[in-house]
Amino acid sequence: MTTTEPHTAGTTTPKGPTPTTGARQGSAPERPELNRLARRVDLLDDDRPQHTVMSPIDGSALGLMPIGTVDDVTAALAGARRAQRMWAETSTKERAAILADYADLVLDHREELCDLIQLENGKSRAWAFEEVADTTITARYYAKKGPRLLAETKRASAFPGLITTIERRVPKGVVGIISPWNYPLSLAVGDAIAALMAGNGVVIKPDSQTPYTALRAVELLEQAGLPKGLMRVVTGQGRVVGTAIIEGADYVMFTGSSETGAKIAQQSAARLVDFSAELGGKNAMVITDDIDIERAARLATIACFANSGQLCISIERIYVLQEVAARFMDAFAEATAALRLGAEVGYGPEMGPLASQDQLDKMREHVTDAVAKGARVLSGGNARPDLAPWFHEPTILVDVPENADVYRGETFGPLVSIYPVANVDEAVAAANDTEYGLNASVLCNNASRGRAIARRLQAGTVNVNDGYAAAWSSLDAPMGGVGVSGVGRRHGAVGLLKYTESQNISTRSHLLDLVQRPSHPKEYAERLSAALRLQKYLPF
Incomplete structure (x- = not known):
């Protein structure tokens, strides 16, 4: 690819075995721990075709994973439903204690989990640990908040003292979770934590590229005290296993593309089953003229290239005021060029490879198309097969025309476009000119102005003076998208209560008969009218 004097990011030499095309079908590589995890997949029997899981670190085969069937999903749902009946009777304090113990176990097994995440996803160690930290925080949050949020609540009635009303929160039953490859711990088990706290059973279909982390997390949950069989994992193709989960679960949680999310919405609606979905994004950052340039460059580097840009809430568009645009672009390009690139299990590189050939192809297509239509590469721009089979440099584009695919389309990779603008109004209008609405960022020296x-x-x-982590880590607040970026929310009270049905139990006093059953209808109307006039003095 031809670029205009691109900056070249720093690199580290990849470590590990020589890349291969994968394991021979039917024979698992010599990785006993991974082979053991594969045997935890819920199957009716062992007679299943197998899928070779490849590592983005070096292209080697990690192991063989069974390809589940509709019957496997049906059996997993039935088994989880049996276990859920007893789990629903378990007190919320007992459930919370298990989640708290699970949080401790996740920290105890931090390095092992980071190894698994890196092996099957390829991300650098810092972002693998981000998943460990996120899962721990999520488990602790719902362990502490869950019992209160799920407690029976007294509600007001039209006739205080004459009708007593309570609201109960009843588990949905079995929650189906279809999780993606980009965060194999956070987005598989993180969503399950709230569902379990609410008293549900769970059946997960992890992405075929990243099944091992979810399987190990289920083991740790059971070690913490979760009843065996309450949480089950079925691996396989989305159109088979995923569809069967949607057609059999009592609630569906999905994280993935907007296109697939729309199909799941139709399938769920046909059964009148509720669902929640975090979908795609073309997330924008606005940089004002009063920002500290070096700080803005550092924050933008994380916002755009964390997790190799494979993050639903990653920034892909930057609108910077013209007064500081040139200085920001220079500083941002320099910070991007200084990133340590590499593919290895362990601490070292700041950015790892992409997770698959498909992701690399999409990245190359967007860069090639934009350059062909007049865009200029400010930094990066090239695939790096010398580092890993699916590696691409973090890339900054400028002068991107509106007819370029990357102008509106989500890349989901380490690619960002910069657009100088005349003022904040123009920046806001451009940022909002999209069908997506997942995440946004404002970098502004004046925090009050940034919030405005x-x-x-x-x-x-929307994150002020951060790219995404400030909002994501604020677990007490809901997280989700508008437009084609999602339906429903995770995190906070709503992220727990969505996995429940509300039940109204109202008890009538016999004293109400004196008001509701007078000897004459006119007398009834007069008495009720008097009572209704008095309601305006009540504190609700």
Whole structure:
């Protein structure tokens, strides 16, 4: 690919075995721990075709994973439903204690989990640990908040003292979770934590590229005290296993593309089953003219290239005021060029490879198309097979025309486009000119001004002076998208209560008969009218 004097990012030499094309079908590589995890997949029997899981670190085969069937999903749902009946009777304090113990176990097994995440996803160690930390925080949050949020609540009635009303939270039953490959711990088990706290059983279909982390997490949950069989994992193709989960679960949680999310919405609606989905994004950052340039460059580097850009809430568009645009672009390009690139299990590189050939192809297509239509590469721009089979440099584009695919389309990789703008109004209008609305960012020296700009952006979350982590880590607040970026929310009270049905139990006093059953209808109307006039003095 031809670029215009691109900056070249720093690299580290990849470690590990020589890349291969994968294991021979039917024979698992010599990785006993991974082979053991594969045997935990819920199957009716062992007679299943197998899928070779490849590592983005070096292209080697990690192991063989069974390809589940509709019957396997049906059996897993039935088994989880049997276990759920007893789990629903378990007190919320007991459930919370298990989640708290699970959080401790995740930290105890931190390095092992980071190894698994890196092996099957390829991300650098820092972002693998981010998943460990996120899962721990999520488990602790719902362990502490869950019992209170799920407690029976007294509700007001039209006739205080004459009708007593309570609201109960009843588990949905079995929650189906279809999780993606980009965060194999956070987005598989993180969503399950709230569902379990609410008293549900769970059946997970992890992405075929990243099944091992979810399987190990289920083991740790059971070690913490979760009843065996309550949480089950079935691996396989989305159109088979995923569809069967959607057709059999009592609630569906999905994280993935907007296109697939729309199909799941139709399938769930046909059964009148509720669902929640975090979908795609073309997330924008607005940089004002009062920002510290070096700080903005550092924050933008994380916002755009964390997890190799394979993050639903990653920034892919930057609108920077013209007064500081040139200085910001220079500083941002320099910071991007300084990133340590590499593919290895362990601490070292700041950015790892992409997770698959498909992701690399999409990245190359967007860069090639944009350059062909007049865009200029400010930094990066090239695939790096010398580092790993699916590696691409973090890339910054400028002068991107509106007819370029990357202008509106989500890349889901380490690619960002910069657009200088005349003023904040133009920045806000451009940021909102999208069908997506997942995440946004404002970098502004004046926090009050930054929040004022944030309120004008059409996104489910907006971070002021951060890219994404501030909003994501604020677990007490809901997280999700608007437009084609999602339906429903995770995190906070709503992230727990969505996995429940509300039940109204109201008890009538016999004293109400004196008001509701007078000897004459006119007398009834007069008495009720008097009572209704008095309601305005009640504190609700």
